[in-house]
Amino acid sequence: MDHSADAQRTDLMTITRFVLNEQSKHPESRGDFTILLSHIVLGCKFVCSAVNKAGLAKLIGLAGETNVQASGEEQKKLDVLSNEVFCKALISSGRTCILVSEEDEDAIFVQPSLRGNCIVAIRYCVVFDPLDGSSNIDCGIFGIYMMKDNHEPIIEDVLQPGKNMLAAGYCMYGSSCTLVISTGSGVNGFTLDPSLGEFILTHPDIKIPKKGKIYSVNEGNAKNWDGPTASYVEKCKFPTDGSPAKSLRYIGSMVADVHRTLLYGGTFLYPADKKSPNGKLRVLYEVFPMSFLMEQAGGQAFTGKERALDLIPTKLHERSPIFLGSYDDIEEIKALYAAEEGK
Numbered sequence: 001m002d003h004s005a006d007a008q009r010t011d012l013m014t015i016t017r018f019v020l021n022e023q024s025k026h027p028e029s030r031g032d033f034t035i036l037l038s039h040i041v042l043g044c045k046f047v048c049s050a051v052n053k054a055g056l057a058k059l060i061g062l063a064g065e066t067n068v069q070a071s072g073e074e075q076k077k078l079d080v081l082s083n084e085v086f087c088k089a090l091i092s093s094g095r096t097c098i099l100v101s102e103e104d105e106d107a108i109f110v111q112p113s114l115r116g117n118c119i120v121a122i123r124y125c126v127v128f129d130p131l132d133g134s135s136n137i138d139c140g141i142f143g144i145y146m147m148k149d150n151h152e153p154i155i156e157d158v159l160q161p162g163k164n165m166l167a168a169g170y171c172m173y174g175s176s177c178t179l180v181i182s183t184g185s186g187v188n189g190f191t192l193d194p195s196l197g198e199f200i201l202t203h204p205d206i207k208i209p210k211k212g213k214i215y216s217v218n219e220g221n222a223k224n225w226d227g228p229t230a231s232y233v234e235k236c237k238f239p240t241d242g243s244p245a246k247s248l249r250y251i252g253s254m255v256a257d258v259h260r261t262l263l264y265g266g267t268f269l270y271p272a273d274k275k276s277p278n279g280k281l282r283v284l285y286e287v288f289p290m291s292f293l294m295e296q297a298g299g300q301a302f303t304g305k306e307r308a309l310d311l312i313p314t315k316l317h318e319r320s321p322i323f324l325g326s327y328d329d330i331e332e333i334k335a336l337y338a339a340e341e342g343k
């Protein structure tokens, strides 16, 4: 019997163990960050289960039957339910002071909680999109900040540049449930083992290739693109330096497109266009978390003007153009914008 292979199979790196290991690198922290992350993980598991059940409910609906489980109650839309799940998980962690969700116009200010007789001054701010792109692949995205000073939480505490984030991640609720996370020292991917109910480390230390063979953009918007975007896509299709043309892959779900880009390299673009000069994607809970992960994996994220993580948002649901991907490929896009500016 091969004992070493057996030991490997049973010595699983669960996300809980991983986060506890990370926490031990920060002895000054009292475990608050671990508790917060474990509540986010719980939210992901809950939404994963709801998404799978919703798939079944849709099939039953299509067959023209009523959902007996709902017993007359209106079924909640999945994005509303996911938002509720995440808000409750984050509030009940007792470690958050401000929440910003894609689903809510205003930020939620969380009441300080009592620990024993003391009011705990908790200073984590969480920005999230509980269920992005529900028309194709269901995914959730989140980013975590810490308040700068010890004061009453105010909206400016979440309007911080992305480079101040402590952690970011996303969860894809596909045929398997994948959680990719960075706490500021690399990027790691975990897959939910349904039989254990645990996320297991399956993609340790993800590093994006320095240059890629794929570009990802909605070509349907081409007629409205600015010059540098149009030139870059032209170069991908008709390279003039003897290199092979790149392949286009576009799922239409930012998380799924960026996930592929992280693993295989290349670029993901959601540029400005004549109709939407700020692009489509939201800075706080789409652009920042994905840019944070991209940089942590060795890639780059650029807005067409600056490093994406340097952007200082002025409102909660602000949008920005975004180009992210392999280091060398984003250098090419930056050069095209610099040349345009120099004209």
Ligand SMILES: O=P(O)(O)OC[C@H]1O[C@](O)(COP(=O)(O)O)[C@@H](O)[C@@H]1O
Pocket: 132, 133, 218, 252, 253, 254, 255, 270, 280
């Ligand atoms: O259909 P388009 O314009 O290519 O947009 C696709 C993008 O929109 C998103 O689905 C976000 O859409 P929402 O702003 O409606 O949530 C991203 O995940 C994706 O990258």
